[in-house]
Amino acid sequence: MIDLNLFGPELVVLGTALMTLAFAFIARERQTIPANIAIIGLILALFLEFTSMSNSGTLFMIRIYPFTRVFNMILILGTLLLTFYSTDYFEEGPSEIYFFFLTNLLGMMLLADSVHLLLSFLAIELISFSLFVVVGIIQTPRSTEASLKFFLVGSFSSSITLMGIGLLLYSGGNLYYDRLININMTPIDILGLIFLITGLGFKVFYVPFMFWVPDVFEGVPTPITALLSSVPKAAVFALLIQLMYTGLLNLQFLWRSTFALLAILSMILGNIAALRENNLKRMMAYSSIAHAGYVLIAFAVNTPDAYSSVAFYLVNYVLLMVGAFAGISYLRDSEKYEDLYGLGTKFPLVSIFLTVIFLSLTGIPPTGGFTAKLYLFKEAVAGGRTDLALIGFLNSAISAFYYLRVPASLYMESPQNSLVNAGNKTMIMTTLWVVVIVVLYLGIFPDSLFVPIKSTFY
Amino acid sequence: MLNLIVFLPVLSSPAIPLIKSEKRVFHYTLLVTFSVFVFSLSLLKGFSVENPLFQWAQTIQWLPQLGASYHIGIDGISLLLILLTTFLTPISVLASLKSIKSNVKGFCGSLLVLETGMLGVFVSLDLLLFYFFWDLMLVPMYLIIGIWGHERRVYAAFKFILYTLLGSAILLIAIIIIRLKTGTFDLIEASQNMYLIGPNLKRVLFLAFALAFAIKVPLFPFHTWLPDAHVEAPTAGSVLLAGILLKMGVYGFLRFNFLLFPDITSNFASFFMVLGVIGIIYGALMSWVQQDLKKLIAYSSIAHLGFVILGIFTMTPWGLQGGILQMFNHGISTGALFIAAGILYERRHTYSMKNLAGVAKVMPIFSTIFGIVMLSSVGLPGLNGFVGEFLVILGTFKISKTLAFFALLGVIFAAVYLLSMFQKVVFNPAKEKYSTSDLTFREFFVFFPFLVFIFWVGVYPKPFLKLLKKPSQGIITKVTTPEVKVIPDQPEDGK
Numbered sequence: 001m002i003d004l005n006l007f008g009p010e011l012v013v014l015g016t017a018l019m020t021l022a023f024a025f026i027a028r029e030r031q032t033i034p035a036n037i038a039i040i041g042l043i044l045a046l047f048l049e050f051t052s053m054s055n056s057g058t059l060f061m062i063r064i065y066p067f068t069r070v071f072n073m074i075l076i077l078g079t080l081l082l083t084f085y086s087t088d089y090f091e092e093g094p095s096e097i098y099f100f101f102l103t104n105l106l107g108m109m110l111l112a113d114s115v116h117l118l119l120s121f122l123a124i125e126l127i128s129f130s131l132f133v134v135v136g137i138i139q140t141p142r143s144t145e146a147s148l149k150f151f152l153v154g155s156f157s158s159s160i161t162l163m164g165i166g167l168l169l170y171s172g173g174n175l176y177y178d179r180l181i182n183i184n185m186t187p188i189d190i191l192g193l194i195f196l197i198t199g200l201g202f203k204v205f206y207v208p209f210m211f212w213v214p215d216v217f218e219g220v221p222t223p224i225t226a227l228l229s230s231v232p233k234a235a236v237f238a239l240l241i242q243l244m245y246t247g248l249l250n251l252q253f254l255w256r257s258t259f260a261l262l263a264i265l266s267m268i269l270g271n272i273a274a275l276r277e278n279n280l281k282r283m284m285a286y287s288s289i290a291h292a293g294y295v296l297i298a299f300a301v302n303t304p305d306a307y308s309s310v311a312f313y314l315v316n317y318v319l320l321m322v323g324a325f326a327g328i329s330y331l332r333d334s335e336k337y338e339d340l341y342g343l344g345t346k347f348p349l350v351s352i353f354l355t356v357i358f359l360s361l362t363g364i365p366p367t368g369g370f371t372a373k374l375y376l377f378k379e380a381v382a383g384g385r386t387d388l389a390l391i392g393f394l395n396s397a398i399s400a401f402y403y404l405r406v407p408a409s410l411y412m413e414s415p416q417n418s419l420v421n422a423g424n425k426t427m428i429m430t431t432l433w434v435v436v437i438v439v440l441y442l443g444i445f446p447d448s449l450f451v452p453i454k455s456t457f458y
Numbered sequence: 459m460l461n462l463i464v465f466l467p468v469l470s471s472p473a474i475p476l477i478k479s480e481k482r483v484f485h486y487t488l489l490v491t492f493s494v495f496v497f498s499l500s501l502l503k504g505f506s507v508e509n510p511l512f513q514w515a516q517t518i519q520w521l522p523q524l525g526a527s528y529h530i531g532i533d534g535i536s537l538l539l540i541l542l543t544t545f546l547t548p549i550s551v552l553a554s555l556k557s558i559k560s561n562v563k564g565f566c567g568s569l570l571v572l573e574t575g576m577l578g579v580f581v582s583l584d585l586l587l588f589y590f591f592w593d594l595m596l597v598p599m600y601l602i603i604g605i606w607g608h609e610r611r612v613y614a615a616f617k618f619i620l621y622t623l624l625g626s627a628i629l630l631i632a633i634i635i636i637r638l639k640t641g642t643f644d645l646i647e648a649s650q651n652m653y654l655i656g657p658n659l660k661r662v663l664f665l666a667f668a669l670a671f672a673i674k675v676p677l678f679p680f681h682t683w684l685p686d687a688h689v690e691a692p693t694a695g696s697v698l699l700a701g702i703l704l705k706m707g708v709y710g711f712l713r714f715n716f717l718l719f720p721d722i723t724s725n726f727a728s729f730f731m732v733l734g735v736i737g738i739i740y741g742a743l744m745s746w747v748q749q750d751l752k753k754l755i756a757y758s759s760i761a762h763l764g765f766v767i768l769g770i771f772t773m774t775p776w777g778l779q780g781g782i783l784q785m786f787n788h789g790i791s792t793g794a795l796f797i798a799a800g801i802l803y804e805r806r807h808t809y810s811m812k813n814l815a816g817v818a819k820v821m822p823i824f825s826t827i828f829g830i831v832m833l834s835s836v837g838l839p840g841l842n843g844f845v846g847e848f849l850v851i852l853g854t855f856k857i858s859k860t861l862a863f864f865a866l867l868g869v870i871f872a873a874v875y876l877l878s879m880f881q882k883v884v885f886n887p888a889k890e891k892y893s894t895s896d897l898t899f900r901e902f903f904v905f906f907p908f909l910v911f912i913f914w915v916g917v918y919p920k921p922f923l924k925l926l927k928k929p930s931q932g933i934i935t936k937v938t939t940p941e942v943k944v945i946p947d948q949p950e951d952g953k
Binding site (some may be wrong): 344345348359364365366370374375377378381382386389390393394396397398400401404407408411412413445446447450451454 | 564
């Protein structure tokens with residue numbers, strides 16, 4: 001007998017997705033109905049996930065245990081905030097978009113739950129297809145270009161991932177993570193690992209598979225940029241953690257050093273590129289590459305504690321990315337620093353929120369961004385990679401230079417023109433309140449979240 | 459009590475947006491900072507100068523997972539610096555009453571957060587807590603320089619925060635390594651467990667701490683952020699930057715390098731003494747050639763901080779007490795000098811000494827006070843600067859006569875550049891006639907407490923030195939006791 005309670009949240013998300021689609025067709029003019037359904041469904045899913053925290057079990061290719069629940073909660077929360085944000089942003093926009101938000105979420109949750117590479121691949125495809133649609137859903141010349149690029153890169157990377165999976169199947173004979181243990185250091189296995197790391201690299205965008213990211217980020221509407229930069233990355237990291245830690249341990253000396261190298265490159269190149277960037281969205285794109293680099297440090301260390309700190313890091317990261325883009329959209333939907341000039345006095349509250357968010361992205365106390373880096377790098381030092389931690393900290397110091405340009409534009413420059421986004425934006429404001437409160441709370445009392453997370457990892 | 463003092467400023471800042479008129483915001487901030495000052499005076503009452511331990515100490519569990527706790531406490535050194543902080547903050551609010559016109563609420567809010575950060579640094583006895591406050595105070599300072607500063611403010615603000623963040627990145631790594639090796643973030647426990655760390659790693663850690671603090675002081679090769687930040691900051695920013703923030707670097711040396719690495723500190727002492735002397739000479743020479751009043755004061759800070767570093771690294775009772783007292787003196791004299799420069803700027807809108815000339819005729823009262831402040835910075839006997847510098851040189855003389863000679867040279871240079879500055883600004887004939895009002899009552903009230911301290915420390919420094927006696931004795935015993943002697947009673951602690 002299958003225990004349906006186990007999959008409560010996933011089923012709720014699926015049901016909500018179908019309902020939003022139905023209502024998107026029935027009530028074409030009323031964009032708010034599907035949005036509200038999505039919000040209610042997501043809150044319900046989050047609640048279910050929370051209450052069934054200790055409920056774990058396995059079904060075919062799915063294994064649910066507290067650690068995946070933590071990741072699912074991050075993903076649901078991220079999507080919920082994005083939905084809040086989008087209801088204000090796409091007021092007239094396509095109401096189908098929430099359906100794709102939810103299918104994307106479903107794919108991500110399955111990816112976190114999966115213990116079989118085939119299911120993981122299908123989940124990745126579900127994510128990719130949802131994102132393909134979302135990226136191209138508003139048609140402007142720039143977003144068309146962006147969606148084409150995204151589609152080409154996405155399908156290319158999927159096929160590379162599939163190739164890697166195939167090679168592993170050839171030598172391992174089985175795709176369950178825990179049976180990949182049989183895999184040894186044959187050339188085919190190594191090739192499979194390389195393909196896998198490459199394919200997933202496109203999804204998480206670490207160096208050197210990130211060249212497409214800024215172009216796509218720049219071309220799509222801001223909430224979509226927020227979506228692309230936040231939750232899917234967290235989901236793929238969930239996959240990587242389980243795949244590497246349970247499956248490919250035999251090859252660990254190989255991928256640990258690879259990830260260490262990729263981490264260094266991502267941090268340094270991402271930061272340097274972000275430094276030189278004058279476009280806000282492209283800056284955020286490069287900086288999200290740098291963040292991927294920080295997270296990869298955990299893979300170079302490969303200890304349970306390091307992976308727990310990744311989960312903690314991703315909670316902050318997802319919230320901050322969504323919050324940063326939401327705040328900028330609130331002020332003025334723009335990608336130029338100049339357009340933010342002098343808005344600090346006009347919108348005091350949002351400006352303070354944005355300042356907190358960008359300080360947190362930099363990693364300055366008392367914010368969650370600081371504690372997240374502290375935990376992560378502490379595990380790096382504990383795992384014997386002081387060098388990576390040092391590079392990480394120096395890079396986050398450098399990141400102050402471009403992240404703090406946002407508060408600097410808000411406060412330190414005189415206004416350029418008086419055009420301001422008007423209108424009621426209570427939902428974006430809600431998003432910002434949630435993000436800032438959580439981030440400050442995690443900055444001062446990080447243990448209240450980190451300890452539960454840590455207890456869930458195996 | 460200590461908690462109240464540290465957190466009162468930040469906790470009272472959320473009320474600022476609720477206040478309607480900007481004038482009221484200033485009054486409110488003034489009220490808060492002044493009551494913090496009054497509260498901090500009450501620390502003196504319960505403080506015993508004979509007690510070598512940390513007083514008003516308190517430990518609350520904070521992050522058991524990481525091993526960090528909320529552990530605070532003060533000794534004589536931190537008490538002196540806390541008093542300096544709580545004293546300078548209301549003064550700098552008072553001094554900004556006229557000069558800060560835009561976004562007053564933001565300014566007062568930043569100032570309050572800044573005060574909490576500064577006080578937090580001086581009370582923390584936990585490495586992570588210390589780091590927490592150390593970085594916390596960067597942000598409001600960055601905003602104060604960047605929003606309310608002069609023309610090149612954004613550049614200066616970025617330079618300030620980047621230098622400090624790079625230093626603190628290294629500091630944080632060192633802190634984490636200490637945590638992993640000694641098993642605790644707690645300063646006192648860690649200092650007892652330092653024997654667990656090998657000598658080579660210890661040296662690296664010492665240098666990491668020293669680098670972060672040297673940037674803050676700033677010690678000679680790391681000083682380049684200071685002139686920019688000081689010159690571009692608004693008056694309140696310069697006062698607090700010179701008065702408190704620079705002291706945090708020295709305080710870091712005293713509290714962390716000396717306590718955690720006593721043996722290595724004494725190995726490196728002569729190196730830092732030489733750097734201190736270079737700072738004295740370099741700062742003096744640079745001040746000499748400045749045409750800009752604020753830049754001159756900024757470079758003179760480097761020279762003064764050179765004295766402080768020289769003094770504390772002599773590791774003699776005189777040198778240490780003199781160095782620490784000199785920190786306090788520098789906060790007073792340089793703070794007053796910056797306020798004087800700010801007052802001139804408000805009236806004449808320039809810092810150029812050529813254009814400022816002829817102040818004596820139009821502002822006699824101001825000129826008198828300015829003269830006293832300037833002389834206290836020179837180190838005239840009977841004023842506060844003399845006591846500190848004299849003790850430092852006395853201490854240095856016991857260690858190295860050459861260094862003492864160069865330090866003395868620095869004193870003479872200081873007299874030269876400060877007196878010539880005074881002549882240019884106050885006595886030189888004005889290029890064209892102008893008239894401006896003398897000090898207002900508010901401005902006089904700003905200066906008055908400075909004058910009290912200048913004469914008090916100059917004539918009767920005993921109460922201040924008494925405060926510093928035990929802590930500096932503690933440092934000297936720590937440094938001069940070979941580590942081997944400390945180890946035997948450790949195992950009971952460790953197990």
